[in-house]
Amino acid sequence: MNDIKLAVLGSEGVGKSALIVRFLTRRFIGEYASLTECIYRKRLTLDGRQLNVELYDPCSQVCAGKSALSDQIHWGDGFLVIYDISDRSSFQAAKNILHLMRETHPGASKRDGEAAAGRPVVLVGNKQDLCHMREVDHEEGQRLAADHRCGFLELSAAEHSQEVALVFSKVVQSVCAGNKAKERRRRPSGSKSMAKLINNVFGKRRKSV
Numbered sequence: 626m627n628d629i630k631l632a633v634l635g636s637e638g639v640g641k642s643a644l645i646v647r648f649l650t651r652r653f654i655g656e657y658a659s660l661t662e663c664i665y666r667k668r669l670t671l672d673g674r675q676l677n678v679e680l681y682d683p684c685s686q687v688c689a690g691k692s693a694l695s696d697q698i699h700w701g702d703g704f705l706v707i708y709d710i711s712d713r714s715s716f717q718a719a720k721n722i723l724h725l726m727r728e729t730h731p732g733a734s735k736r737d738g739e740a741a742a743g744r745p746v747v748l749v750g751n752k753q754d755l756c757h758m759r760e761v762d763h764e765e766g767q768r769l770a771a772d773h774r775c776g777f778l779e780l781s782a783a784e785h786s787q788e789v790a791l792v793f794s795k796v797v798q799s800v801c802a803g804n805k806a807k808e809r810r811r812r813p814s815g816s817k818s819m820a821k822l823i824n825n826v827f828g829k830r831r832k833s834v
């Protein structure tokens with residue numbers, strides 16, 4: 626069974642716990658104890674394969690600071706970076722997280738489907754239901770995501786159960802696809818490596834005849 630680690634990052638009160646709880650239980654619960662960091666576990670079946678997904682929900686009050694964030698970035702196979710569309714400072718915090726991800730993996734791959742951080746990242750503008758109090762335009766979110774080659778969407782943990790499930794599943798899918806691609810690059814396929822071997826052994830001889 627494969628283990629996949631997803632970290633949900635963002636500043637205090639953006640709705641990280643609300644999104645995770647929505648994904649795990651399909652419910653929106655108004656208030657969450659937020660004095661401890663948590664790792665939640667969920668089993669998923671994707672394309673017939675069983676996956677163990679670990680979801681890391683940092684406690685912003687305890688896990689603030691660059692070194693804690695660096696640890697979280699090293700821990701995750703994939704990330705959701707959350708801001709609150711009605712709070713500009715949370716958007717700046719999301720920007721800082723994306724920058725730090727890029728710094729942490731400076732030589733990150735530029736392959737399709739991988740963010741600048743080298744691993745799948747989706748930037749999420751949460752609390753879309755508060756659009757009458759919006760401080761961050763949709764286009765700003767889009768631009769930031771494009772700059773960091775990551776996915777982007779706005780949603781509301783309070784109102785959008787399906788969208789929340791979809792965004793988590795997409796990150797899991799991207800991690801799986803990335804793992805498969807890495808595996809393929811590491812081990813050339815049997816027929817290809819056999820062809821190479823045959824070429825190496827007989828190719829030169831044929832030339833010398």
Ligand SMILES: Nc1nc2c(ncn2[C@@H]2O[C@H](COP(=O)(O)OP(=O)(O)OP(=O)(O)O)[C@@H](O)[C@H]2O)c(=O)[nH]1
Nearest residue numbers: 637638639640641642643655659685752781782783
């Ligand atoms: N209106 C609205 N409120 C939301 C939404 N998502 C979360 N909230 C509220 O925002 C507040 C903070 O949510 P949390 O899920 O605790 O945020 P957090 O990012 O986990 O916070 P920390 O653990 O302190 O870092 C709570 O009062 C939630 O009810 C949303 O989509 N819409």
